[in-house]
Amino acid sequence: MTQVVHLHVGAPKSGTTFVQQVLEHNRATLEEAGVLVAGPRLDLIHAAMAVRGDRRLADLPEDAAGAWDRIVEQVRSWPGRAAVVSYELFANASADQARAALARLDGLEVHVVVSARDLGQAIASSWQEQLKFGLTRPLEQWSPPQESAAGSEWGWRTMQPANVAARWGADLPPERVHVVTVPSGGAGPDELWHRFAEATGLDAVAGLDLDVERANESLGVVEAELLRRVNVALDGRIRGGRQKSLWQRDLLAHTVLAPIGREPIGLTAAHLDEAAAEAEAAIAAITAAGHRVHGDLEDLRPSPRDARLPGEVTDAEVAGSAALALADLLVWARAAGADVRTPLDTDAEPAPVGRADRIKGAVRGSLERVTSPVRDQRVVRLERRIAELEAEVARSRALHLRVATLSDVVAQLLLPAAQQDEEITMQALRTYRDRSL
Known part of the structure; x- marks a missing residue:
């Protein structure tokens, strides 16, 4: 039965795609080690929407609203020791919404993991992501929405790690709130995974393959x-x-x-000043809260570009x-x-x-x-499992036929000699031989 849950709640554009690709790629190995990778991804997307009370759920299939309940049930019913739940837009939940979501995991040892990057690069990424949904304002005239803008998935509400950690970790011991920083230039390509693995206890799992395709969706x-x-x-x-x-x-x-x-993409001087101020505030707040840091909080400061x-x-x-x-x-x-x-x-x-x-x-x-590579991978796994189950059903059906035929033979042989029909008995024996060989 699951004892520990590592809930990776974001932030967006902080290497979450790479981390999730490694988790998905090593799902079978992790399960053998007793660690559940919760999902599928579509359920995680809908679960984050359900936790946040997103109004867009009304336009989705009816079962989308129950996605968080399904994730919780999947975690609770897992026979292994631990589970990892990773999706970046849990970061947008309010403190009350986070508290209600964590209440569904009552009785389990919950650890919240917040990942964060250079906050200057986060500004450029935030503007770029909003472009993909129709933004027309030039970067030079734009700045990220503030913490109070609850509806913004691409602003300081989700990018500022101290704020996300405070909302999700309000009722948790500080040592159960983990901040993972994206390494600055010069670190190895797998350093982010090693920091995440340390935060989630996955560094103890041997044989993980980190050779995954690294999607680069940046413009x-x-x-x-x-x-x-x-x-x-x-x-x-x-x-x-x-x-x-x-x-x-x-x-x-x-x-x-x-x-x-x-x-x-470059930034204005005003952007760099804003990012520096947010980084300074984040470093001070995370340090004061006593959260566990995996990496270096200096990675949050904007680097010159x-x-x-x-x-x-x-x-x-x-x-x-x-x-x-x-x-x-x-x-x-x-x-x-x-x-x-x-x-x-x-x-x-x-x-x-x-x-x-x-x-x-x-x-x-x-x-x-x-x-939709994640969905396609899930389809492949399901098709493979369906083939295995169909083969198992075929074997079971053959066994049942053999047992039924053997029962006919035994019934004939156990009848008193006067009641036996020699032809029926011989036919039963021939049938059993044909089905058994």
């Missing part, structure tokens, strides 16, 4: 400015969080623009990136099987569908397959 400064201009041109024609995440984030930003350029601001990007650079993006979108649509021709024989055919709808319908399936 270069030119591509970020291009996306901002596309958002202006869209003028709200793509609406709703699900549609924006599918088309603006997954297709345009991650699939098309991210591979084009990786030039880092020789990088351009989006406003310094030239129109020619944006045009060059846009040409590459359009070329990739054409190739993408062709590979997805889109047929943008309007049929001419309208007598026997249904009313023609618009070109945009045709592309949308044709691309959607391929897009969702490419941009």
Whole structure:
């Protein structure tokens, strides 16, 4: 039965994707060592929404609202010693919401893990993530929403580690609240995992494979400015969080623009001052609270970056990136099987569908397959398990047939000689032999 739960609550853009990829990749090894990796990811996403009372749950399937209950039940029913629950947007919960969520884990030894990075880079990441959902304001005129902005998933409410630790760790002993810092330049590529593993006790598990594909969904400064201009041109024609995440984030930003350029995004002097002040406050608060630190709190301070601001990007650079993006979108649509021709024989055919709808319908399936690797891995595991169960059922059915046939033989042999039908007895014996060999 589970005794210890490590609840990794964020923050966003603090290496959480890498950590979660390692956890998923080593799920079987960890389970053999008695450690549950809770999930699947879709349940974790919905669980975080349920904990936060997110109004968007009303637009999702009915069972989404019960996702946190399912995660809790999965943890409680696990026969091993420990469980890890990791999803970055638990960070946005209020103190009352966190308290209510932790109450469902009453009786277990809960440890809260908060990961955090250079808070200057966090500002650039926050602006970039909001671009993927339609933001049009230039970086130079933008700053992260403050702690009091409860609805913001990309502001100081989630990026400031001391605030997240205070809300989630309010009722926990300080030694059960862990702050993991993303290492600054110069550290090895696996250092973040080693810090996380130390915080969660996974450093004691041997044989973990850290060779996972490292998704880089960050945009270069030119591509970020291009996306901002596309958002202006869209003028709200793509609406709703699900549609924006599918088309603006997954297709345009991650699939098309991210591979084009990786030039880092610079910050204004005001941004650097704001990040430095937040880092100073975080270091002081975490130290005073006595939380356990894995890494170095100095990693939170903004480091100087020789990088351009989006406003310094030239129109020619944006045009060059846009040409590459359009070329990739054409190739993408062709590979997805889109047929943008309007049929001419309208007598026997249904009313023609618009070109945009045709592309949308044709691309959607391929897009969702490419941009949902965790879900695809889960499908593979489920298909493998289904095959195993079907084989087990077949073996069981064969065994039952043999037992039934043997019962017929025994019944015939045990009958008094006067009541035996020699032909029936011999047939029963032949059937048993055929099914047994």
